[in-house]
Amino acid sequence: MIKKLRYKIQELPVEKVSRFTYLAQQVTPSAAQVALWLSAIYRIIRLLCLILSANITSLMWCFFFVECAFIYECCGEQFFTLTSAKGELAPHLPQLRLVGQNDLPLVEIFVPCCGESLDIILDTVRAACAIDYPTARFCVTVLDDGTSAALHKAIADLCKIWPNLSYHSRGVKPNAKVFAKAGNLNYGLFEIKRPFPPEFIAIMDADCMPTPDFLRATLPHMLTRSKLAIVGSAQYYYNLPDGDPLDQALDYYSAIKIPQLNRLGKSFASGSGCVIRYSTLLKTGGFPTFGSVEDVTLSSLLTQSGDQILVLTEMVQLGLIPGSFEGHVLQTSRHKVGVSEQILNWSPSTSNTIPPRYRPALGWIGLSLTWKIVARFITNIFIPLALASGQQLVPATLLRLQMVLAVSYISSFWLYEWLRAAHTGFRVSTFHHLREWFLATRHMYALLHFYLFSFQSSSKWPARSVVTGSTQNPWNVPPASQSQAKRFYKDFFAPTVLINMIYFMGTFVTIAYSIWSCYSENSGNDKLFTRVAWPPMLLLCYLILTSSFTPLRCSIWPLRYPNRKLALGPHPNHAQAVFPKEDVRLAVMKRQRPPLGEFYHLVLVPVVLAALMYFALVV
Numbered sequence: 081m082i083k084k085l086r087y088k089i090q091e092l093p094v095e096k097v098s099r100f101t102y103l104a105q106q107v108t109p110s111a112a113q114v115a116l117w118l119s120a121i122y123r124i125i126r127l128l129c130l131i132l133s134a135n136i137t138s139l140m141w142c143f144f145f146v147e148c149a150f151i152y153e154c155c156g157e158q159f160f161t162l163t164s165a166k167g168e169l170a171p172h173l174p175q176l177r178l179v180g181q182n183d184l185p186l187v188e189i190f191v192p193c194c195g196e197s198l199d200i201i202l203d204t205v206r207a208a209c210a211i212d213y214p215t216a217r218f219c220v221t222v223l224d225d226g227t228s229a230a231l232h233k234a235i236a237d238l239c240k241i242w243p244n245l246s247y248h249s250r251g252v253k254p255n256a257k258v259f260a261k262a263g264n265l266n267y268g269l270f271e272i273k274r275p276f277p278p279e280f281i282a283i284m285d286a287d288c289m290p291t292p293d294f295l296r297a298t299l300p301h302m303l304t305r306s307k308l309a310i311v312g313s314a315q316y317y318y319n320l321p322d323g324d325p326l327d328q329a330l331d332y333y334s335a336i337k338i339p340q341l342n343r344l345g346k347s348f349a350s351g352s353g354c355v356i357r358y359s360t361l362l363k364t365g366g367f368p369t370f371g372s373v374e375d376v377t378l379s380s381l382l383t384q385s386g387d388q389i390l391v392l393t394e395m396v397q398l399g400l401i402p403g404s405f406e407g408h409v410l411q412t413s414r415h416k417v418g419v420s421e422q423i424l425n426w427s428p429s430t431s432n433t434i435p436p437r438y439r440p441a442l443g444w445i446g447l448s449l450t451w452k453i454v455a456r457f458i459t460n461i462f463i464p465l466a467l468a469s470g471q472q473l474v475p476a477t478l479l480r481l482q483m484v485l486a487v488s489y490i491s492s493f494w495l496y497e498w499l500r501a502a503h504t505g506f507r508v509s510t511f512h513h514l515r516e517w518f519l520a521t522r523h524m525y526a527l528l529h530f531y532l533f534s535f536q537s538s539s540k541w542p543a544r545s546v547v548t549g550s551t552q553n554p555w556n557v558p559p560a561s562q563s564q565a566k567r568f569y570k571d572f573f574a575p576t577v578l579i580n581m582i583y584f585m586g587t588f589v590t591i592a593y594s595i596w597s598c599y600s601e602n603s604g605n606d607k608l609f610t611r612v613a614w615p616p617m618l619l620l621c622y623l624i625l626t627s628s629f630t631p632l633r634c635s636i637w638p639l640r641y642p643n644r645k646l647a648l649g650p651h652p653n654h655a656q657a658v659f660p661k662e663d664v665r666l667a668v669m670k671r672q673r674p675p676l677g678e679f680y681h682l683v684l685v686p687v688v689l690a691a692l693m694y695f696a697l698v699v
Contacts, residue, residue, distance in 0.1 A: 086183060089300040092175040097505070104502035109165040111499050112158035115492035119151050122485040126474075129482055133475035139466060143473045146462050147616050149455040154493055157513055160340060161500070167343025175394055176300035177293065185303070187218040187295055187355070188278040192264045193286035194225035200287050200400065202234055203648070206657035207289035209242040212296060219244040219278075223268045225260075227251060241656055248272055261351065262367040262374035269366050278358050285352035288315070288399035289660070292653050297396050298355045309360045309387035310379070312349025313396045314338055316668050318647050318660040319403060321639040325630055326408050327515040328401040329671070335504040336512070338391045345388035351375035353397035360387065370425070370432050373418035377434070380445060384438050395669060398660050403641040405634050409576055412519055413526035416453065420527055422446030453527060456520035460583050460628075463620055467590035467612055470597050474610040483696035486615040491689050493619070498682070502675070509673045510682065517627035521579045577635045580628035587624045605695060615692055 097105075130136060130144060178184065189208050193201050201222075208220045220242070222235055227249050235247035250267045265283070280302065284290055291297070298311045314334035324331075341347035349356075351374065360382065361367070368377040379389055402408050423446035425432065425439035434442065466473055474482065497510035516523070594612035601607065611617070647664045651657035676682045 087185075087300075087303050088179045089304065090177045090179050092177060094174070101503055101505055104499050108496065108499045108503050109162055111492070111496040112161040115158050115489065115496045116155055116162070118485070118489040118492045119155055122482075122489045123148065123151065125478070125482060125485055129475050129477040133477045135472075136475060137471060139469060139471050140473060140475060142462065143466055143617075146455075146459055146620075150459065150616070150620060153452055153455065153513075154511075158496060161496075164340035164343045167340075167345075169343050169345055169390075172339055173301065173342060173390060173392055176297070176304075178296040178300050178303070181214050184214060184217045185279040185299060186276060187213070187280045187282055187299070188274075189218060189220045189282040189284060189290075190223055190265060190268050191220060191284050191286060192223045192225070192261055192268075193231070194261075194264070195228075196226075196286040198228070198230055198234065200644075201231060202238070203658055204284060204286055204289050205235065205238065205245065206654070207651060207659055208284055209238070209245055210292065210651050210654035210657040211290060211294055212292045212653055215242070215244050218295065219246065221268055221272065222247045223264045224249040225264045260372055262369045265374070266366040266369070269361060280355050281358055281361060282355045283352060284397065285399065288352045288397045290353065291396045291398070292651075292659075294353075294396045295355070297394065298392065301390060301392075302355060302357065305388065305390075307345075307386070307388045308390060309357055309382045310349045310389045311355045312347060312389065312391035313353035314391060314393050315350060315353065316395050316398050317401045318398045318664050318668060319400050319642050319644055320668065320671075321641050324671070325634060325639070326405070327512070328408055329668075331504075331507045331671075332512045332515060334393060335507040336500065338393055342390050345390065346383040347389045347391040348376055348379040349389050349391055352399065365433070368434060370434050371418055371421045373415065373421075376419060376445065377422070377442065380442050381434070381438050384441055395665065398665070398668070400644065405576075405631070405639065406574065409519060409522055412516060413523055416449060416523045417526050417530045420446045420450045420453075421530070423450065450527065453520055453523045456514075456517050457524040459620060460517075460520060460624060463617070463624060464583070464586035464590045467587075467594045467617075470594070470611075472607070472610045473617065474614050476606060476610065479606060479609070480696055483609060483615075484693065487689055487693045487696060490615040490619055491686075494685055494689070501673070506672050506675050509677065511623065514623060514627065517623060518580050518583075518630050519576065522576050574631075574635070577631045580631045583624055584628040584632060587621055587628070591621055609695070613692070615689070618688070 126144060126147075130140060133140075189211075191201070191205055191208060205220060205222060211218070222231070222245070224231055224247065232247050232249070235245060239245050248268065250264065250271075269281070280299065282290075282295065282298075294313075298313065301311045302308055315330060316334075317329055320329055338347060354375075364378065364381060367374045368381065371377060383389060402411050422442045424443075425434055425446070426443040432439075494510065497512075501508050501510055501512065591612055595608070598608040598611060605613075612621075642664075647660055648658040649661040651659040674680070
């Protein structure tokens with residue numbers, strides 16, 4: 081037992097990792113350092129060759145800038161790996177449990193909702209009420225922005241079982257700016273009268289159920305770290321389709337980013353499954369109402385002011401993902417717009433309540449994401465056009481040296497990516513940070529739509545809600561009867577699928593054309609290596625082909641999402657509540673991706689790179 085103040089805290093045994101995983105964790109920072117150095121040397125030599133070449137073209141410069149944009153994104157990952165390795169805190173937080181029943185901290189759990197399915201909201205509310213914590217020391221407050229009479233009545237009935245439950249709503253204000261979720265939470269903070277202020281505020285989204293030990297797992301970290309402002313938790317989902325081809329589980333964030341950010345004490349707590357000091361919220365004036373991503377904004381404000389934020393990687397909440405491809409596309413688009421919107425912090429505005437000293441960092445967060453989307457969008461279009469042009473893309477000056485450096489840095493990128501996947505136990509795959517590449521065009525459209533026509537006031541989506549789980553959204557209310565042929569037709573001709581079909585076919589055909597044209601001209605290997613066989617070009621083509629095939633595969637072989645109700649069983653603490661079954665929870669935690677890729681295709685990577693190096697040095 082660890083005694084801290086008047087609370088008793090128990091530390092659970094650490095789950096051991098395999099020796100191979102441990103070795104990968106130790107080697108990954110060194111691999112990142114090597115990749116950074118090799119890519120820097122490569123870019124310098126490439127730039128010099130472009131400057132010194134007598135036969136330079138504008139297409140060569142454009143290809144160089146596309147290369148640099150890709151390298152910039154990958155090097156950002158490698159640099160952050162090195163930075164986080166020097167952090168003062170442990171990457172994986174100890175699993176602590178608050179024990180005892182007497183004199184525990186007062187906690188209020190907010191459950192904000194706005195039009196989600198009644199069954200889903202009530203399952204979350206019951207699970208929150210059934211938490212293993214003294215009833216007198218916590219309460220559950222439902223904040224309903226949907227002003228649902230059915231929900232109000234259902235909560236009133238549940239209050240007979242759980243007297244620490246209450247329902248509140250701001251009411252319908254069609255002419256007022258209500259600031260979405262942030263305004264709803266601020267209403268709960270400042271407008272609801274309570275006899276005693278809580279020490280901590282916990283937030284659970286309407287479709288995320290807390291585990292029975294949610295408070296006992298999160299509170300110990302707050303009680304033992306005075307500088308800690310928020311304890312968040314990784315989001316786990318119990319309705320994932322087999323294989324999770326769209327990466328809706330957010331494994332990259334939970335397996336890689338959270339441990340890295342934890343080492344620096346600067347994690348970004350999501351808006352669900354987190355515990356926040358009540359005093360912290362009073363200090364910041366509540367939740368930021370600038371933009372639609374109040375969790376990102378609040379996390380940035382707190383870390384800039386010197387507070388710490390940590391996120392647990394253990395399972396303390398289980399939620400729902402959109403149960404369709406369309407829902408996933410719209411959810412990610414909404415989030416990307418919300419983060420990109422932080423750029424507007426740089427513009428003077430009387431409505432912006434963010435303190436001026438914090439605005440530059442928030443603006444950079446928005447700009448960084450926007451740049452990635454723009455760069456991916458341009459790359460998708462440029463690569464097929466460059467190959468179709470039949471022109472030389474790399475100057476012949478010092479070609480062998482350029483080739484050796486290109487193979488070396490691409491090899492270091494692959495090695496780093498594979499080691500990084502290995503140190504997560506292969507919960508992620510190689511280049512997993514590019515998992516949403518196939519959505520670049522849709523995200524680009526969403527950004528243009530927002531900045532040019534105002535995303536939320538668009539007349540094109542009048543009946544849709546910005547709340548992903550809202551029943552106003554058509555993907556949450558599937559038709560009662562629809563033939564398989566009609567569903568296939570609808571999915572296959574969806575805009576995102578059609579766009580990626582064009583990218584896939586365009587890239588595939590232009591690769592074949594480029595190879596054919598090189599050999600039909602009898603121009604030798606040099607022409608081939610300065611076009612399609614240039615190592616960075618091969619990698620970019622691989623990424624475009626594999627990424628753009630994802631939505632095609634999901635339309636040909638539709639995703640099958642588990643039935644939500646079949647995944648739920650009796651709650652361990654209360655007969656009136658439900659909770660995901662044990663086998664479902666174990667399946668979520670034990671998921672793993674193929675170490676050598678699907679169909680073992682990654683075995684070809686060292687073979688191709690070795691062949692390229694051989695041609696560069698010998699032939």
